Amino acid sequence: MFENLAEKLQRVFKNLRGEGKLTAENMEAALKEIRVALLEADVHFRVVKQLMESVKQKALGQEVLGSLSPSQQVVKIVRDELLHILGSHTSRLRLASEPPSVILMVGLQGSGKTTSTAKLAKFLVKQGHRPLMVSVDVYRPAARQQLAVLARDIQIPIYEGVPQESDKPLELARAARREALQSNRDVLLVDTAGRLHIDDELMSELQQLKELLNPSEILFVADAMTGQDAVKSADEFHKRLGITGVILTKMDGDARGGAALSIRTVTGQPLKFVGVGERTDAFEPFHPDRAVSRILGMGDVLSLIEKVEQTIDQKKAEEMQRKLLDNEFTLEDFRDQLKQLRKLGPLESLLGMIPQLGPLAKELKKIKGTDQEKELTKIVAIIDSMTPKERSNHMIINGSRRRRIAMGSGTTVQDVNNLLKQYTQARLMMKQISGGMLGKKFGGKMKLPSLDAFKFR
Amino acid sequence: MFRSLFGSTTENEPNLLERLKQGIQKTRAGFVSMLDDALHGKKVIDADLLEELEYSLITADIGVRTASEVIESVRQRVDRHLVNDASEIRSLIRQHLIEVLQASETPTPLVTEPPAVVMVVGVNGAGKTTTIGKLAHRFKAEGRSVLLCAADTFRAAAIEQLEVWGQRTGAEVVRQRQGSDPSAVLFDALQSAKARRIDYVIVDTAGRLHTKANLMAELEKMTRTAKRVVPGAPHEVLLVLDATTGQNGLEQAKHFTESSGVTGIVLTKLDGTAKGGVVIAIARELNLPIRYIGVGEQVNDLLPFEPERFVESLFETS
Numbered sequence: 001m002f003e004n005l006a007e008k009l010q011r012v013f014k015n016l017r018g019e020g021k022l023t024a025e026n027m028e029a030a031l032k033e034i035r036v037a038l039l040e041a042d043v044h045f046r047v048v049k050q051l052m053e054s055v056k057q058k059a060l061g062q063e064v065l066g067s068l069s070p071s072q073q074v075v076k077i078v079r080d081e082l083l084h085i086l087g088s089h090t091s092r093l094r095l096a097s098e099p100p101s102v103i104l105m106v107g108l109q110g111s112g113k114t115t116s117t118a119k120l121a122k123f124l125v126k127q128g129h130r131p132l133m134v135s136v137d138v139y140r141p142a143a144r145q146q147l148a149v150l151a152r153d154i155q156i157p158i159y160e161g162v163p164q165e166s167d168k169p170l171e172l173a174r175a176a177r178r179e180a181l182q183s184n185r186d187v188l189l190v191d192t193a194g195r196l197h198i199d200d201e202l203m204s205e206l207q208q209l210k211e212l213l214n215p216s217e218i219l220f221v222a223d224a225m226t227g228q229d230a231v232k233s234a235d236e237f238h239k240r241l242g243i244t245g246v247i248l249t250k251m252d253g254d255a256r257g258g259a260a261l262s263i264r265t266v267t268g269q270p271l272k273f274v275g276v277g278e279r280t281d282a283f284e285p286f287h288p289d290r291a292v293s294r295i296l297g298m299g300d301v302l303s304l305i306e307k308v309e310q311t312i313d314q315k316k317a318e319e320m321q322r323k324l325l326d327n328e329f330t331l332e333d334f335r336d337q338l339k340q341l342r343k344l345g346p347l348e349s350l351l352g353m354i355p356q357l358g359p360l361a362k363e364l365k366k367i368k369g370t371d372q373e374k375e376l377t378k379i380v381a382i383i384d385s386m387t388p389k390e391r392s393n394h395m396i397i398n399g400s401r402r403r404r405i406a407m408g409s410g411t412t413v414q415d416v417n418n419l420l421k422q423y424t425q426a427r428l429m430m431k432q433i434s435g436g437m438l439g440k441k442f443g444g445k446m447k448l449p450s451l452d453a454f455k456f457r
Numbered sequence: 458m459f460r461s462l463f464g465s466t467t468e469n470e471p472n473l474l475e476r477l478k479q480g481i482q483k484t485r486a487g488f489v490s491m492l493d494d495a496l497h498g499k500k501v502i503d504a505d506l507l508e509e510l511e512y513s514l515i516t517a518d519i520g521v522r523t524a525s526e527v528i529e530s531v532r533q534r535v536d537r538h539l540v541n542d543a544s545e546i547r548s549l550i551r552q553h554l555i556e557v558l559q560a561s562e563t564p565t566p567l568v569t570e571p572p573a574v575v576m577v578v579g580v581n582g583a584g585k586t587t588t589i590g591k592l593a594h595r596f597k598a599e600g601r602s603v604l605l606c607a608a609d610t611f612r613a614a615a616i617e618q619l620e621v622w623g624q625r626t627g628a629e630v631v632r633q634r635q636g637s638d639p640s641a642v643l644f645d646a647l648q649s650a651k652a653r654r655i656d657y658v659i660v661d662t663a664g665r666l667h668t669k670a671n672l673m674a675e676l677e678k679m680t681r682t683a684k685r686v687v688p689g690a691p692h693e694v695l696l697v698l699d700a701t702t703g704q705n706g707l708e709q710a711k712h713f714t715e716s717s718g719v720t721g722i723v724l725t726k727l728d729g730t731a732k733g734g735v736v737i738a739i740a741r742e743l744n745l746p747i748r749y750i751g752v753g754e755q756v757n758d759l760l761p762f763e764p765e766r767f768v769e770s771l772f773e774t775s
Contacts, residue, residue: 039521042703045512109726109754110582110699139754141586141621142614149613149635196729223582227518227703229731250581253666255705278581278611 022059022070030071031056034078034296041258041295044231047265055081067308076305079292086264086271087288093272094244096216099186100132100177104213106206106241107221108233109194112249114143116221116275117191118150119283120247123273124187125156132185134159134176136169136209137193147191154280157185169193173209190215197236206241219272221247222263230259231266238267249275252282258295329427332391335383338376378411382419385409394420506543507532510550517771518703519734523741527553551768554737558747558764561740565748566692566720572604572650572658574683574690577723578676578713579697581664584725584751586615588697589659590622591751591759597626601656606646607632608639608679609663619661625756628659639663639675640682647686660691667712676717694719695748700726700733710739724762725751732771 031052038048055078064073095101103120105113114135121131133151135158137143144160151158159176173190180188190213195202210218220234220243237243246267248260251274260271271286293302323329383391385408390397397405397420406413507528514524531549534540540549575592577585586609593603605628609615616632623630631646643660650658662679665672683690696719698706713719724733727750736747747762 036521039515040704042518042705045515108701108729110584112582140618142618145617146612146614153613196726198730223699223701225580225699225702225705227701227706227731227735228516229518229701229729230703232730233701250666252668253580253705254668254708255703259703 020064022062022064022073024056024060026070027056027059027074030074033071034075037297038258038261038295041256041297042225042227042230042262043258043295044228044262044265047231047262051078051081065308068305072301072305075296075298075301079296079302079305082261082292082295083288086260086286086291094216095187100180100188101186101217102177102188102190102213102215103217103219104190104192104206104209104215104241105219105221105247106192106237106243107194108196108223109140111194111221111223112247112275113194113221114146114150114191115278115280116219116247116249116273116283117147117189118154118156118280119275120219120273121151121156121189122154122280123283124189125154129187130185131187131189132157132159132176132180132183133189133191134161134172135191136172137191138167138169138172139193143191143193150280157183169205170208170212173213177213188213197233197240203236203240210241217245218243219245219247220263220267220269221249222259224248224251224257224259224274225253225255226259228262230262234263235266238269243267243269245270245272247271247273247275248286252276256295256297257291260291261295330392331383331386331394331423332388334423334426335380335391338380378409378415379419379422381409382406382411382416394423506546510546513772514550514734517732517734518706519771520704520707520738523738547772551772554768554771555764557737558740558767561744562746562764563720568689568692571654571656572647572687572690573656573692574647574658574660574687575693575695576660576662576680576683576691576717577695577697578662578717578719579664580666580699580709581612583664583697583699583702584723585609585664585697586618586622586661587754588695588723588725588749588751588759589619589661590626591756592659592749593622593626593628593657594756595759596657596659597628602654603628603657603659604646604650604655605630606643606658606660608642608646609661610635610637610639610642611663615661615663640679643679643682644686647683647690651687667709673712673716676713680717691718693721693748695721695723696745697723697725698733698736698739700724701729701731702733702735704735704738706735707738707742710743710745714743714745719745721746721748723747723749723751723759727770728752728758733767734771736767 034055035048035052038051039045043051055074058081059074059077062073062077064070065076068076093103105117105120107113114137117133117135121133124131133147133156135144135147137147148158148160159172159179161172161175169192176190177188179185190209192206192209193202195206197203218241220237222230222234226233234243234246246260246263246269248257248271251257263269264271271288271291274284274286274291276282276284296302323333382405385405386397390401390405397416402413402416406416409416510531511524511528514527515521519527527550530553531540531546534549535546540546577589577592579585589605593605596603603626605619605623607616607619607630609619610633613635616630616635620630620632622628631642631649633642633645639662646658646660649655660679660683662676663672665676667673680691680694694713694717696710696713698709702709710719710722722736722739722745724736724747727733733750739745740747747767749759750762750767752758752760
């Protein structure tokens with residue numbers, strides 16, 4: 001039924017198409033549809049409510065992008081918010097400095113702990129670790145045997161215990177850790193019995209296991225099909241144990257997985273992995289973007305938004321290229337680029353994201369070593385201190401102009417000289433690259449000049 | 458850098474998560490049966506009250522569409538002044554939900570010639586094997602002979618798990634090796650039950666996601682096999698549904714019904730805080746009865762489904 005959502009939104013906004021700004025009125029129907037979509041994806045009622053309020057506030061008065069309708073613009077804002085919530089933590093595993101690191105797998109019955117344990121062990125082996133597994137599920141019939149069979153399949157050792165001590169989770173865990181130390185295993189994966197979050201006795205058992213093992217990760221294994229109750233179980237597990245991450249299982253089905261959002265919200269802990277099948281290699285790191293489009297379930301709208309974004313990128317890039325070819329890439333453009341760059345956050349992470357900026361990025365990297373942000377501020381200040389004429393034509397900047405600019409920006413003539421040098425070099429390189437790109441387009445066989453050609457020091 | 462045209466997502470809202478979290482905590486603090494609060498605290502029927510009703514229904518996993526419809530029907534009566542007391546709304550909603558569940562009730566099929574074949578299907582981790590153990594215990598307590606068929610030949614140690622239940626309940630288990638054809642195991646079990654006039658054969662199947670076409674086809678094949686050996690079999694196909702499941706439960710019920718002709722639902726794990734409200738949507742849309750509920754891990758923890766009690770529990774604080 002979500003395939004229809006795009007159509008529905010379009011119908012609702014047919015008459016409003018072309019509106020330039022988001023208003024309470026032109027957002028209302030879209031927000032309603034999105035609310036229903038999120039609830040049907042099993043995102044918790046309150047999470048949806050808060051989200052809708054925050055989106056409404058944020059969206060009000062925002063410009064509607066190019067060829068998007070207001071409703072699509074709202075979807076875009078929601079998508080960005082969800083990405084922000086689900087993706088703002090890196091999902092790497094934390095391991096202890098002194099082996100063996102212990103990873104405790106916890107969760108409700110039937111969420112997929114045992115299968116996930118085997119999958120995670122296999123994942124760790126691929127990363128060069130030497131895991132040992134142990135099942136401390138002494139309750140469910142044949143649970144330990146299940147892990148043992150899986151261990152044999154994936155050829156990863158398991159501690160199975162000795163008959164006399166084999167019915168006490170704590171004893172088993174202690175012995176397994178000893179075994180891991182002795183056999184030089186660097187990660188111990190502990191598969192625990194599924195339990196209800198309101199089962200006080202079994203929850204205390206987990207707390208004791210935590211105390212005993214001092215795990216570096218406590219992973220909450222949750223079924224992607226979980227409904228509204230996800231907030232209660234996740235919250236209780238987190239309160240009792242302090243979980244450090246989440247594995248979302250059964251993502252190979254058609255559940256929309258809104259529980260991910262609920263769990264992330266209520267625990268604040270990152271989603272780390274997803275289970276996508278029954279085979280032991282059907283296991284991957286969590287991808288926020290995929291999860292978001294799945295939860296929203298608005299494939300059509302989302303791909304449209306992406307297309308629009310790409311078109312705008314493309315337009316800008318073409319504009320830049322034209323400017324370069326016509327020698328119009330001025331100091332002002334240079335400054336604008338830097339300013340926009342800074343808005344985006346830490347430089348390092350950005351450099352790779354902007355293809356058109358390749359050479360400029362290289363220049364910026366040279367600033368590295370000192371405080372990049374400070375350097376950027378300086379550059380912008382220098383350009384700001386120029387006259388419009390100077391900005392559009394750097395050739396007229398002679399010695400006395402340089403002194404004036406340095407004074408005006410609180411820098412030195414040396415700084416001004418450096419900047420002008422960086423600018424001309426960046427300009428030169430960008431021109432060469434775009435020339436090369438065009439040459440490729442027209443000449444077909446002409447190769448892009450290799451990066452070595454751009455060495456100028 | 459052109460991405461900044463779209464408004465940065467990282468810079469402006471570092472506190473969104475925090476705020477969402479507070480929202481939830483607020484809820485939890487006030488999670489003393491919203492419905493009761495709403496109804497005993499207030500006499501006036503207004504928009505706030507109706508929103509609170511929606512909250513209780515949706516957080517019970519009844520689903521946003523079903524919830525809206527239920528509330529809409531109540532709203533209409535309020536508008537027509539047929540209801541003037543808030544507490545009447547409570548009984549109206551309850552009555553409505555109970556009627557939905559009762560409408561889908563069907564008697565368990567009568568089997569004149571043993572064996573009666575009960576096939577148990579569901580997604581992974583729903584609680585099929587545990588349910589089978591409890592069912593076996595139930596049938597045994599009625600003085601019937603029971604044979605368990607270990608047709609989950611896929612999952613590691615599934616056969617062993619069923620065997621433990623066989624020992625606990627005194628039911629015999631027919632099994633083959635892990636990895637063998639489930640239909641072949643079923644064939645064996647049914648032949649043996651027929652020859653020995655066993656009353657019940659309960660068939661354990663591998664958990665499978667309803668989206669896997671080949672695995673669903675395998676279930677179809679099993680039902681065909683059953684029919685060939687025992688005419689009219691499987692007499693009952695029970696879909697085991699985890700009460701923590703959200704709206705996906707409806708999809709599960711649809712797909713399993715298509716491939717294996719589900720005749721009833723077993724709602725498991727109702728001993729937690731999950732309400733399992735999705736069965737209301739299932740009853741409405743697919744007209745499937747809920748046969749049993751699972752309320753624990755012991756052999757006795759399988760109870761017949763009672764619509765009144767179930768609806769009552771939807772609104773209980775947990």
